[in-house]
Amino acid sequence: xxxxxxxxxxxxxxxxxxxxxxxxxxxxxxxxxxxxxxxxxxxxxxxxxxxxxxxxxxxxxxxxxxxxxxxxxxxxxxxxxxxxxxxxxxxxxxxxxxxxxxxxxxxxxxxxxxxxxxxxxxxxxxxxxxxxxxxxxxxxxxxxxxxxxxxxxxxxxxxxxxxxxxxxxxxxxxxxxxxxxxxxxxxxxxxxxxxxxxxxxxxxxxxxxxxxxxxxxxxxxxxxxxxxxxxxxxxxxxxxxxxxxxxxxxxxxxxxxxxxxxxxxxxxxxxxxxxxxxxxxxxxxxxxxxxxxxxxxxxxxxxxxxxxxxxxxxxxxxxxxxxxxxxxxxxxxxxxxxxxxxxxxxxxxxxxxxxxxxxxxxxxxxxxxxxxxxxxxxxxxxxxxxxxxxxxxxxxxxxxxxxxxxxxxxxxxxxxxxxxxxxxxxxxxxxxxxxxxxxxxxxxxxxxxxxxxxxxxxxxxxxxxxxxxxxxxxxxxxxxxxxxxxxxxxxxxxxxxxxxxxxxxxxxxxxxxxxxxxxxxxxxxxxxxxxxxxxxxxxxxxxxxxxxxxxxxxxxxxxxxxxxxxxxxxxxxxxxxxxxxxxxxxxxxxxxxxxxxxxxxxxxxxxxxxxxxxxxxxxxxxxxxxxxxxxxxxxxxxxxxxxxxxxxxxxxxxxxxxxxxxxxxxxxxxxxxxxxxxxxxxxxxxxxxxxxxxxxxxxxxxxxxxxxxxxxxxxxxxxxx
DNA sequence: CATCACGCTGTTTTT
DNA sequence: CAGCGTGATG
Numbered sequence: 001x002x003x004x005x006x007x008x009x010x011x012x013x014x015x016x017x018x019x020x021x022x023x024x025x026x027x028x029x030x031x032x033x034x035x036x037x038x039x040x041x042x043x044x045x046x047x048x049x050x051x052x053x054x055x056x057x058x059x060x061x062x063x064x065x066x067x068x069x070x071x072x073x074x075x076x077x078x079x080x081x082x083x084x085x086x087x088x089x090x091x092x093x094x095x096x097x098x099x100x101x102x103x104x105x106x107x108x109x110x111x112x113x114x115x116x117x118x119x120x121x122x123x124x125x126x127x128x129x130x131x132x133x134x135x136x137x138x139x140x141x142x143x144x145x146x147x148x149x150x151x152x153x154x155x156x157x158x159x160x161x162x163x164x165x166x167x168x169x170x171x172x173x174x175x176x177x178x179x180x181x182x183x184x185x186x187x188x189x190x191x192x193x194x195x196x197x198x199x200x201x202x203x204x205x206x207x208x209x210x211x212x213x214x215x216x217x218x219x220x221x222x223x224x225x226x227x228x229x230x231x232x233x234x235x236x237x238x239x240x241x242x243x244x245x246x247x248x249x250x251x252x253x254x255x256x257x258x259x260x261x262x263x264x265x266x267x268x269x270x271x272x273x274x275x276x277x278x279x280x281x282x283x284x285x286x287x288x289x290x291x292x293x294x295x296x297x298x299x300x301x302x303x304x305x306x307x308x309x310x311x312x313x314x315x316x317x318x319x320x321x322x323x324x325x326x327x328x329x330x331x332x333x334x335x336x337x338x339x340x341x342x343x344x345x346x347x348x349x350x351x352x353x354x355x356x357x358x359x360x361x362x363x364x365x366x367x368x369x370x371x372x373x374x375x376x377x378x379x380x381x382x383x384x385x386x387x388x389x390x391x392x393x394x395x396x397x398x399x400x401x402x403x404x405x406x407x408x409x410x411x412x413x414x415x416x417x418x419x420x421x422x423x424x425x426x427x428x429x430x431x432x433x434x435x436x437x438x439x440x441x442x443x444x445x446x447x448x449x450x451x452x453x454x455x456x457x458x459x460x461x462x463x464x465x466x467x468x469x470x471x472x473x474x475x476x477x478x479x480x481x482x483x484x485x486x487x488x489x490x491x492x493x494x495x496x497x498x499x500x501x502x503x504x505x506x507x508x509x510x511x512x513x514x515x516x517x518x519x520x521x522x523x524x525x526x527x528x529x530x531x532x533x534x535x536x537x538x539x540x541x542x543x544x545x546x547x548x549x550x551x552x553x554x555x556x557x558x559x560x561x562x563x564x565x566x567x568x569x570x571x572x573x574x575x576x577x578x579x580x581x582x583x584x585x586x587x588x589x590x591x592x593x594x595x596x597x598x599x600x601x602x603x604x605x606x607x608x609x610x611x612x613x614x615x616x617x618x619x620x621x622x623x624x625x626x627x628x629x630x631x632x633x634x635x636x637x638x639x640x641x642x643x644x645x646x647x648x649x650x651x652x653x654x655x656x657x658x659x660x661x662x663x664x665x666x667x668x669x670x671x672x673x674x675x676x677x678x679x680x681x682x683x684x685x686x687x688x689x690x691x692x693x694x695x696x697x698x699x700x701x702x703x704x705x706x707x708x709x710x711x712x713x714x715x716x717x718x719x720x721x
Numbered sequence: 722c723a724t725c726a727c728g729c730t731g732t733t734t735t736t
Numbered sequence: 737c738a739g740c741g742t743g744a745t746g
Contacts, residue, residue, distance in 0.1 A: 062736080090736050115735080140740085195736050262734060362733050364737085384734080424723045526736075550734045588734085
């Protein structure tokens with residue numbers, strides 16, 4: 001154990017936050033102000049003063065964040081810090097509910113629905129309801145899930161929420177309302193809890209059951225909550241109940257970094273906190289230890305334009321640096337080109353890839369860049385967006401295990417039934433109906449009286465399920481059995497079979513860390529790995545980071561590129577929340593900018609440009625893109641504006657053709673006079689050669705700088721040159 | 722009744 | 737790209 005000289009490693013404000021262990025404490029911590037450091041030292045301090053580690057609770061935004069903080073505390077002080085209880089609100093709620101759900105009339109054997117389970121259930125209910133499609137399109141399942149979830153988090157009625165935020169679908173409000181009710185009933189019947197239920201029921205448990213509340217109060221004598229600006233009203237209530245009996249509660253946050261309002265988060269929680277606990281002490285951390293002054297000037301300027309702000313400006317003792325650059329890269333392909341070029345330059349300057357990151361608003365905004373990086377052989381890891389757990393093959397495989405663990409889980413059962421040959425929507429529903437009526441075990445599927453001669457596949461499934469449900473079958477064995485069963489189906493269903501097979505095998509090492517199937521599945525739901533690389537000890541080596549801003553919280557890099565797409569968003573009726581949405585975009589930009597230590601480059605495709613996923617349809621549906629007005633109207637001297645020249649070098653088209661081993665073909669697309677071998681120009685991709693004609697209005701073009709693309713002539717503006 | 726080929730469409734972020 | 741609906745096919 002090391003003796004820590006707190007006054008040597010912390011500034012006065014941080015020191016106060018660390019040493020004030022008793023009573024409620026609100027820490028307002030600007031970006032890069034050593035917030036994590038403060039939490040880590042506070043954990044160390046608590047353990048050092050003799051608080052048993054199990055009695056300390058650290059609530060963070062992701063489980064990973066908690067783990068990393070405790071790891072750090074253990075490293076710099078006392079090994080026992082590793083035993084501090086840490087996790088998210090959801091994981092804590094789950095831990096408690098697994099024990100006490102009985103008080104709420106639930107079985108402790110409930111299944112946690114992740115987002116895609118929720119959507120699937122909603123989808124099936126929509127089909128049952130037979131809503132008649134009115135004049136406008138009925139919202140798709142992900143939108144419906146968003147509406148229902150947000151209403152739950154804000155404790156609003158569906159209709160009220162839709163009036164405020166989904167006015168474009170208001171005519172469907174009665175149907176959505178009914179859907180929401182059916183969804184609630186179905187969950188109850190099937191012993192399902194979605195993410196929102198975990199939180200809501202946890203609060204209910206504490207509000208209504210004094211015994212459990214007192215027990216938790218005794219168990220966790222010291223509580224810390226990170227990212228408090230991202231909590232919602234329900235979570236604030238939970239905090240209130242958790243600390244009800246001892247008031248040893250510290251919350252840390254920064255209102256300028258609140259970017260989760262879509263989950264019902266409300267940064268005003270931070271300023272309500274002293275009302276919950278009137279004797280609250282407030283500490284502000286305003287010195288930034290991360291960025292250069294020019295970067296902070298930009299960050300401050302962004303926030304100065306905000307409608308509502310509480311924290312003061314950040315300052316740093318880090319001297320001058322380069323002005324942040326704002327670059328108009330004209331089109332998205334050129335932007336990808338520009339960013340990878342700039343990365344190359346930083347590399348030549350001696351920087352390493354792991355010191356750089358590219359941040360963006362939405363996962364798909366980096367598609368074009370990813371292609372370009374791959375072309376140049378620049379390795380990268382990507383965070384955010386599509387999840388490993390959400391890929392169809394992983395869901396398929398796990399559904400087999402889930403349907404055994406919870407007999408009521410008809411979602412998973414339906415899913416695996418539909419994988420059996422000759423069983424689709426109708427038969428699977430019939431089987432499920434029958435099983436519900438007869439109260440069968442899942443492994444009795446093959447006894448379904450409706451089975452015809454084509455339905456032999458059910459026997460194989462029944463056999464697997466019986467094995468999975470067997471007493472001695474642990475998580476690892478279960479995965480092995482399921483893979484063995486599922487592999488032929490996988491081969492049949494997907495053509496990129498080898499990759500998906502490797503993904504499935506990634507589950508094995510993870511499964512072997514668990515004793516019980518149930519807890520393995522729970523953890524996969526509550527702590528889903530981001531990618532296959534997250535599953536095992538994969539060496540990421542020296543890679544560039546690509547990340548959504550949401551996933552980049554709590555991290556920092558020497559050089560940060562931000563690629564931004566903003567104007568053109570929120571086209572439809574965000575009636576009341578339009579302004580709030582813009583304000584949240586501002587805070588997103590702030591979070592992104594404050595990740596940078598030394599260099600910051602903002603770039604955007606200023607020109608009206610084709611859609612980013614041009615690969616298949618060549619779509620040129622125009623929409624304006626660019627940095628929003630709050631960036632363009634920054635005070636002078638805060639940034640340096642630039643634009644990107646045309647980087648394409650001319651090269652002989654026949655050289656390209658030859659390199660690709662192509663020959664000129666003679667036939668012609670009707671009416672357009674385009675032939676294979678013709679040189680063409682695309683507004684975004686530049687010059688290319690038609691390599692193949694497909695049907696009347698599709699052509700495959702080999703672009704000099706962007707490789708092969710299939711373009712739809714109905715959409716694309718392809719000129720002959 | 723299941724499956725396949727085809728065409729159309731597109732806010733986003735995560736526990 | 738991927739999800740979805742539609743109409744044709746087995």
